[in-house]
Amino acid sequence: MNTPDSFFVGEIRRDDLPALFAARGPDTHKGSFGTVGVVGGGRGMEGAALLAARAALKTGAGKVLVGFAQDAAPLPCDPLQPELMLRDARSLLDTDWGVTAWVAGCGIGAGPSAANALSELFVLRHGAPLVLDADGLNLLANGGIRPNWGDGPVVLTPHPAEAGRLLGLDTSHIQADRPAAAQALARRFGAWVVLKGAATLVCAPDGTWRRNTSGNPGLATAGTGDVLAGMLGSLLAQRLPLEQAVAGAVWLHGAAADALVARGIGPIGLTAGELADAARGLRNGG
Ligand code: APR
Ligand code: MG
Numbered sequence: 001m002n003t004p005d006s007f008f009v010g011e012i013r014r015d016d017l018p019a020l021f022a023a024r025g026p027d028t029h030k031g032s033f034g035t036v037g038v039v040g041g042g043r044g045m046e047g048a049a050l051l052a053a054r055a056a057l058k059t060g061a062g063k064v065l066v067g068f069a070q071d072a073a074p075l076p077c078d079p080l081q082p083e084l085m086l087r088d089a090r091s092l093l094d095t096d097w098g099v100t101a102w103v104a105g106c107g108i109g110a111g112p113s114a115a116n117a118l119s120e121l122f123v124l125r126h127g128a129p130l131v132l133d134a135d136g137l138n139l140l141a142n143g144g145i146r147p148n149w150g151d152g153p154v155v156l157t158p159h160p161a162e163a164g165r166l167l168g169l170d171t172s173h174i175q176a177d178r179p180a181a182a183q184a185l186a187r188r189f190g191a192w193v194v195l196k197g198a199a200t201l202v203c204a205p206d207g208t209w210r211r212n213t214s215g216n217p218g219l220a221t222a223g224t225g226d227v228l229a230g231m232l233g234s235l236l237a238q239r240l241p242l243e244q245a246v247a248g249a250v251w252l253h254g255a256a257a258d259a260l261v262a263r264g265i266g267p268i269g270l271t272a273g274e275l276a277d278a279a280r281g282l283r284n285g286g
Contacts, residue, residue, distance in 0.1 A: 004179035004209070012202065012212045012247045019244035020235070020252060020283060030062035034237030037099035038106065038230070039089050039121055040134070042069040042114065045107025048134065048226045051272055052106045054081045055230030058276035059252065060283060061237050065099070067092025069108045069117055089117045093124060101129045103233035105136020106226045115144040127152035129236040129245075132191075133229040134162070140189075141165035147189050153242055154191040155232055159225060163195055183207045192246050194232070196225060200254070202247050210247060215254025218261050223272030228253045231279060252279045259286075 010016070025032075036056040041049025049066050057064045067089035068074055078084045102125055108114040118136055122145075129152055132140070137158050139145045142165075156166075163181050164171045167188075174181040175197070182195040182203035195201040198217075203209040231253055235245035256278035260266045265274060 004177070004183055004207075007183065007207045007209055008179070008211075009208045010210055012210045012214075012251045014251065014255070017244055017248045017251060019240040020248040021285070031098075033060055033062035034100035034234075034239060035063040035065065035098050036061045036230070036233045036237045037092055037097065037102045038064065038066045038233070039092060039102065039104040039117060040069060040106035040108040040136075041066065041074075042107055042109035042111075042135075043074075045109065046074050047223065048107025050078055050081070050084070051223045051226040052103050052133075052230030052233070053084050054078070054273065055227040055276040055279070056103065056234035056237070057081065057083055058280045059231045059234040059249075060280075061234040064234075065092055065097055067117075069114050093117065093120055099125075099128055099237075100239065101131070101233045101237035103131045103133065103229045105133040105139075106229055108135045110135050110138055110142070110144060112144075115139050118145050119148070122149040125150065125152060129153040129155065129233075129242075131155045131157060131229050131232045131236070133157045133225065137162045137166060147191075153236070154189070155194060155236075155246055156185060156189060156191050157194045157196065157225065157229055157232065158185070159196045179203075179209055182209055192242075194228070194246065194250055196228070200250050202250055204243070212247075212250050212254055214251050214258055216257050216261055216267055218257045218266030218268075218270035219254070219275075220267075221270060221272060224253075224257075224275065227272050227275045230276075252282060255279075255282055
């Protein structure tokens, strides 16, 4: 019988992720490492988009743009990360910035303008990988958007409650059989699924799944999911092989938390923004 267990293809460990640690060639430039477009950050949730964008930059994307789900960008630049280009969602979507991976949903809100921006993005991404997180998943669950996301890989990143909303099940039901829930989502949406929580699962659209081995309760703090979404978009934009990018971001995110805890920065009081710095250190061999 094809139980979820028969689709288990192994744990996610550092040694399985060579692409994460591949040296950069000398003859490279920012275009070699892709452009991430973050669409999120509605009023009062700007930090979610900024956390994702900063994490994308610090895990190696060549360029990162943010399109805030507001009439105008709420600030001209990020004082802590002026390398980011901040726009409103309209101008991010209306211009061809050469985005090589999209991160959508972090703090985007659940209103009609968020739904419109996401639906538009699905059409114009033209095969570029898409990470859909947070309110993007809630809109999918309540019918605000439809999974008409066209060609190209899609990665859904639900926490257990979001997975429950997508499947119409209680969170307790999701947690009782996490592999089955991840598989059901992957198959229903034809997408990669990152089912978050302790021992995050990564499930491919064909139902094969892995269990992550890194991470700790220091991650149980606001914004760490936004950082993971940014890391996923970053590795996808950098054109790591798809499986390495998805599993690699999940492992790196957890390993960054482990590295911080080893230095006494957490688990108590670890903050989401610190993960990106720790992840950068790990990618550089630290
Ligand atoms: N052990 C290991 N990892 C953990 C643990 C734990 N005990 N607790 C949390 N994590 C990890 C999860 O696996 C995930 O990668 O921390 C991250 C938490 O992500 P989210 O639950 O999405 O949290 P957050 O970033 O605060 O979400 C921001 O998005 O999903 C919505 O409702 C959410 O509005 C909120 C926003
Ligand atoms: Mg979240």
